[in-house]
Amino acid sequence: MLTDIYEVHKALFEDGAQTVLRAQENRYRVVEILKGNIVSNSRRESKGISARVGKNGLFGFASIAECSDEAAKKVLKAASENVKLLARHVGGNEIILPPSYGTGRVPTNCDIVDTQQKRIIDACRKVDDHIARKYPDLDSRVVYYSEDSQDRIIYTSDACDGHLVTPRCYIYVYMSLKTKDGNPVELFKALGGFGSFDDNFSDVEQYYPDLEELYKKVKDKAEGVYAEAGYKTVVLGGMMGGMLAHEAVGHTVEADLVMGGSVAGPNLGKRVASDLVSLVDFAHTYNGERAPLPVYMDDEGIKAEDAVLIKDGILTGYMNNRETAERYKMKPAGNARGWSFSDEPLIRMRNTCVLPGKNTVEELIESVEDGYYLIDSGNGQADLTGEFMFGVTCGYEIKNGKLGRALLDTTVSGIAFEMLKTVDMVSNEVEWSSSGFCGKKQQMAVGMGGPHMRCKIMIGGR
Amino acid sequence: MNELREVADLFDDILKDKKIEKYNYVLVQSGKQELNVENGEFKLLRTVYDYYTSLKVYKDNKMGSSSGNDLSREALVKLAEDSDSAAQSSPEDPCHDIAPDQGKEVFRQGIYEPDMDKFIERIQECLDTIKKEYPKVLVMAAVGSYDRSHWISRNTNGTEFEDYSGHYSFYINISASEDGVNTGISGAYVEVDNLDKPFMDLGSMRKSLEDISNSIHTKSLDGKFDGTVILTPAAAAQFISMLIVNYISDSVIIDGTSLWLDKVGEQVASDKLTISKKPFDERIVCGERGTQNGFRAEDVTLIDKGVLKTHSLTLYAANKTGRKVVKNTGWDLVIEPGDKSLDDIIKSVDKGLIMGGFSGGQPGPNGEFSGVAKNSFYVENGEVKYAVSETMVNGNLAEIFRNIRDISKELVCDGTSVVPYIAVDGVVISGK
Structure with a gap:
């Protein structure tokens, strides 16, 4: 040390x-x-x-x-x-x-x-x-x-x-x-x-x-098949939920990007998701246990606390550094972090997660007549408008409530605050991922997580 | 500046003491002066002084490497011990090797003493021009950086390269708004070794500002069609990077998953396409001089008029697969222009997109890509109609480069690449 x-x-x-x-x-x-x-x-x-x-x-x-x-x-x-x-x-x-x-x-x-x-x-x-x-x-x-x-x-x-x-x-x-x-x-x-x-x-x-x-x-x-392109009912797996939490929503509520004109600016205090959706950037503890990548203090010396971003579908806060917190009259929660000794601290996520709901994963899958179960993503990107894209590396068809053939690589996209309003079932367990890097001038280790969610989404195909 | 040479001599002595007989290393001393702009205003001035040390040791056909950022004797001793220990832990693989003797050479590129006042003035001038001429645009972030490095690399076959280089770079991240409606993010980047011209006149600065100003009110397309996509130079560079990774880079040739494994000498793309990496091209700023493998860098043509000339292999991959090593591990991308103007290309398109960026991941080994068209405009009957949102594009990487319709005579040079617009057919474009 x-x-x-x-x-x-x-x-x-x-x-x-x-x-x-x-x-x-x-x-x-x-x-x-x-x-x-x-x-x-x-x-x-x-x-x-x-x-x-x-x-x-x-x-x-x-x-x-x-x-x-x-x-x-x-x-x-x-x-x-x-x-x-x-x-x-x-x-x-x-x-x-x-x-x-x-x-x-x-x-x-x-x-x-x-x-x-x-x-x-x-x-x-x-x-x-x-x-x-x-x-x-x-x-x-x-x-x-x-x-x-x-x-x-x-x-x-x-x-x-x-x-x-x-x-x-x-x-x-x-x-x-x-x-x-x-x-x-x-x-x-x-x-x-x-x-x-x-x-x-x-x-x-x-x-x-x-x-x-x-x-x-x-x-x-x-043995997989191409997904049929279009606007489909899907069950997003926990890894996909985590990607959504980080890329599609998380970045838009980083206060420096809010200042840059992100969609979260005019939507503070407004409904941006169905009331089944709550989103938190956890500092170091989730559900009484250590979060995947715990942050106890940031690089401005702010003691880290959870940042509640969406509560029951309403956008409630941003992630801040000391200066933006003052600008938006919020309390900084320890999000200012730099990757290497030579990096200045920027507003970064920590362990960003959609909170679990009440259904089981099986109930979500059984409820879909014709759609897809999208399990894993290799990458994702989002824009200030909340327009997002996730590569789907692993997924299956759902036909009459049962899993069908596997999918070849595909992509899903949408506008986050529109897509989150279509979430109508949320599973009762969370899957976490912590191996990724987020890129924003510097790289940064981040954790992300989410439950399974049933929603509607644009899926690409041939 | 002789300090680094003294450190190199000390390092050779340490390696000799440790009885390490085969190695190559690089020692780098670097400095950065970086001006950060937030929401159009100067915000932070950052100074970085750093070192980088990297050593590869080869022992009994085993290789181990270690790196750090400390030039002290103690740190160099640890570097030697760590690399040696890593090599001894490694299994034998005679394909790990060092480049043959390339002689001794000193390279000097760019500007080694910056004019920071002039640099700051050029940045301010650019921000002022944007405010005046592009009032809908917000410069969310801009970074102007002067970067200088001095490095020495040596190997035990006798090669010694020494390099002094310095350059300025400037990028903007921009959005635009009107009547409470905002665009997504766009941007532009340039790298230069002099401050003779305003940044606004370089690379794709103006074009990016014009495009984002025209992208505020978007429409989403209905349905799905097979169309033409005109890749802007930024998007074209993105797709060519994916092409190189997917079909001709080390890992896909070593593991045999490349679909172009046995295609050297064959037509793999349209005869309109010539792709080179040219570190010595005068439009490239501070191009590669010594490769990561220890070769003197060379200009290399990867695809010539659609014919695959070579895979892009490092020394290890070349040894492993019995193929040719490419003495070029940089980017320095140069795509040959076509003979049609961009306007004429647009006029020839029945239905399609001008695509400014692709939001999607690296395609799988089969080359299938699928993602969102960013900063893009819908084209119909030869006219640019409107900016699009929520529009996906799907296709196959190898196929689209076989289906090149036209390449523009206009080129965008940003100091790191020289790329035209490339129009390709056979892309599935789908709206909501």
Whole structure:
């Protein structure tokens, strides 16, 4: 872990400015086995220190790839000079500093345990050998281990201080087969989650049932059909619900995008979904347990709390940094985060989730006469208008309440606040995903989740 | 600047002490000055000083790599130990190798001492022009960045490359509104090594601002039809990137899932299409000089008049599959222009779209794509009718490049690529 030597530098913080000093180390581990060949085998560390100084509505930011006393002094000075330089170009700007939301120290949540590369390779090879032995008819397979863990120390002028650690690691397994026409189809699954290697992969055999399920689905997909294009009744699986929560709604309620004209601006306090839909960006705890990627404090020193975005179908809030919270007269909930030591904090999601309802998954499927069950998505994008697109990598037909043939890759799209009004059944359990990155100038690790939902949606086909 | 050379010499000594006999590495010293604009106003000035170190060790046909951002002796020792340990943990695979001796060369590109005052003035000038000439447009975010790097790479076959480069880049994220109606997000990006011209006159800046201004009031299409899609240069670059990944990149050739596995020398696309990666083209700013594998970079033509000339393989993939290595691991995309104007191409379209962007994922190995047409306009009987929303496009990546109707003579050069408009047939366009 980083050595916490920076408290003394608070004495150097400029009066009348809001200052954050952050030392951070990101570590990455990668092993990739493509059809039995190790094509990637790497370890990377990136560490340094940054300062952000805010004054009169302007910010100066500076970072150096060094964690030392001297580096702390340098970045504080450079950030102050940057804000002064900016002020010279912009002129007088007497914006009142956002208020303090409390000071104190957020306790360290855990430690990062490093693992020898050999153990990572051995675990990946064990998974790969198992797949090769058990599923010899696969056309191709990839086993990809990825770890990206963060360790950060934060000191602020008028908010909280803390030393926080966020380890996560995954093994992604890709399986591909050919259809009878010779066209390859592929599916993947991410195994693992929050924590270090030993937390997730001390016994990789625990994941063999997941591999069996993935293999079955890719076999089904090799016999799959194209979806019929059009506006259809569908059951969205939990992963799709999570993608919807993050991409289609989450981004539109990030306050910087609200300022940029997102559809959430004029809809605050209005109905944007059926009353079965509630959406929360959880900070660190869901249902009494640790959320997939817990955030206890953000990079402005704001102690993290849940941000309730939609309650019973009504848009109730945005995700903010300190400055936008002041603008929209809301309380910041700890959404300002930067990915690496050299990244300034931006408004980012944490664990964004549609809350569960009362029905069972079976009830949802049985209720559809002619439609689709859309289980998994490989990607998704959305616009300021809430127009979204998700790639569907795994799905099935539903005919008379029963699952039919598997689907080949397709896409669904719609306008979020219109589509959410068509949600008329919500399942009673939530599925989470935490392996993804969100891209918004910088990358960011995010969690997303949701229940199954019955709704109407545009589906693409041939 | 001699500091980095001293670090490289120190690193060679450390590797020698560790009895590591075969390796390649790169040491990078970089700096960034970045001006961030929020809602049309200057908001944050960011300075970044960083290092990057990356080492690959080859031992008994085993390879391991490690990287970091610390040039201290202690960190370099750890880097050597980590890479060595990773190599020893790895199974044997003789296909991992380093490039043969490329000699010693120093590259200098772009501008190494920036004029930050002029840069800030150019950014302000662009924002002022947008306010004045495109009043419906909101610059949600804009970032102007000056980036400088100095790197040294060496391998144990004797190669040493040293590179000094610096460039300015500027991008805008824009939306537009009128009467309480808002568009989605659009944007434009340029990269330059001088500040001679206003940003507004470069790349697709003006075209993007015009298009977003005309995209406020959209209509959704009815039904589904097989139509022509004119890909804007931005969308064309997006589809060509997907084409490269899907059919000629390392992983699909190694695992054999590429549908162009045995198509080198054959016609795979329309004879109107020539795709190259040209780091030495004068329109490309700070193109690749040394590849990630340690070769001196070369211009390479991937598809020439529709004929696949080569897969785009790194040294490892080339060794693994017994094919040719391509000495180019950058982007630096150059597409040859056609002979028709964009206006004439539009006039020839019965029914279709001008598509400014594709919101969809990487197609599966079979090339089937499906997604939403973004920043797009409906074209009927040779005329641009209106901006569209909620419009999906479906097709097959290989098929659409076989079905190229026309390529424009107009090219957009943004410093990283040179791309025309490309009109393709056989795309299924569906409305709500």
